[in-house]
Amino acid sequence: MAVQVAEVPGTGAEPERQTFKPDLERIEIELLLEGIFRHYGFDFRAYAYASIRRRLWKRIEEEGLSSVSALQERVLHEPEMMEKLLLDLSINVTAMFRDPGFYCTFREHVIPLLRTYPFIRIWHAGCSTGEEVYSMAMLLREEGLYDRARIYATDINEVVLQRAKAGIFPLERMQEYTDNYIRAGGTRSFSEYYTAKYGGALFDQSLTTAFSTTVSRCSECWCWAARKHCVS
Numbered sequence: 001m002a003v004q005v006a007e008v009p010g011t012g013a014e015p016e017r018q019t020f021k022p023d024l025e026r027i028e029i030e031l032l033l034e035g036i037f038r039h040y041g042f043d044f045r046a047y048a049y050a051s052i053r054r055r056l057w058k059r060i061e062e063e064g065l066s067s068v069s070a071l072q073e074r075v076l077h078e079p080e081m082m083e084k085l086l087l088d089l090s091i092n093v094t095a096m097f098r099d100p101g102f103y104c105t106f107r108e109h110v111i112p113l114l115r116t117y118p119f120i121r122i123w124h125a126g127c128s129t130g131e132e133v134y135s136m137a138m139l140l141r142e143e144g145l146y147d148r149a150r151i152y153a154t155d156i157n158e159v160v161l162q163r164a165k166a167g168i169f170p171l172e173r174m175q176e177y178t179d180n181y182i183r184a185g186g187t188r189s190f191s192e193y194y195t196a197k198y199g200g201a202l203f204d205q206s207l208t209t210a211f212s213t214t215v216s217r218c219s220e221c222w223c224w225a226a227r228k229h230c231v232s
Contacts, residue, residue, distance in 0.1 A: 028068035029053060035076050036085075042156055044089060055088045083159065090157045094128040096169075096177040097135045103184035111143050120149040127153035130164025131177075135184075137207045142187045167208060168200040 029052070033045045044052060060071050063081075074081045097103055114120050120140075124133045133153040140146040155161050169177075174194070181190040194201040 025053075025068060028072070029056065032056070032068055032072040032075065035072060036082070039076055040082055042086070047089075052089065056085075059085050059088050083157075086157045087159060090128075090155075090160070092128040092157070092160055094131045095173070095180065096131045097180035097184040097186075098132055100180050100183035100185075103135070103139060107139065107143065107185050111145070114145055118148065120145060121152065122149060123152040123154070125154055127155050127161075127164060129160050129169075130167070131169065133164065134167070134203055134207060135181075138181075138186070138193060139184075141207070165208075167203040167205070168198055169194075169203070171196060171199075171201050174201055 026049070029049070030045075033047075033052070037043045037045060056068060056071065060066075060068065063071070063074065065071055065074070071081075071085075075085055122136060124136065127133050130153060133151060136151060137146065140149050140151075153161075153164065155164075174191075178190040192204075193207075194203045196202075
């Protein structure tokens with residue numbers, strides 16, 4: 001026997017998406033990105049539309065919101081929401097000695113040139129969680145240039161910068177990193193650079209203890225400065 005069941009009013013726990021209007025949604029997204037740029041200084045306006053739309057809706061759904069405009073209100077008035085969105089919009093792909101051929105070329109062709117300078121500054125833009133910055137620090141130490149180098153590591157995401165500062169990386173990736181290090185022309189045993197601690201691989205603090213660090217809201221700059229002070 002068929003029984004008619006009355007619809008139960010929604011509780012508000014799962015807001016429904018508004019009727020999809022592509023042109024209106026594009027306006028909403030453009031306004032959100034413009035607002036982020038003007039209020040926080042992060043410029044995502046030229047990013048691929050399909051990709052950024054997908055990432056925005058991921059955050060909208062996780063927050064239980066119903067539209068891009070609703071997300072915009074939260075983002076512009078709550079810095080914590082902006083931090084969450086940055087994690088969604090950032091693509092943090094990195095590894096130690098990620099491109100071994102690059103480091104071999106750097107040792108062979110760039111290091112001899114750097115030896116002719118009294119002081120060296122190297123900038124890692126978009127450093128993510130710092131694996132490639134640590135790789136460069138190891139290389140400079142092995143080549144005897146570490147003490148006259150300053151390394152700037154920047155990323156728009158303060159969360160990943162904090163992970164980079166901690167210097168703790170997954171133990172399960174150490175074999176991969178060891179292989180990369182050997183192929184990159186490393187001159188020591190890679191295992192000398194870290195110890196198993198805090199549930200991961202804690203990297204040699206002598207690579208960082210002589211550095212002063214700072215985080216700037218305008219550039220999210222983490223400055224490694226050997227026995228120097230970094231002014232952001």
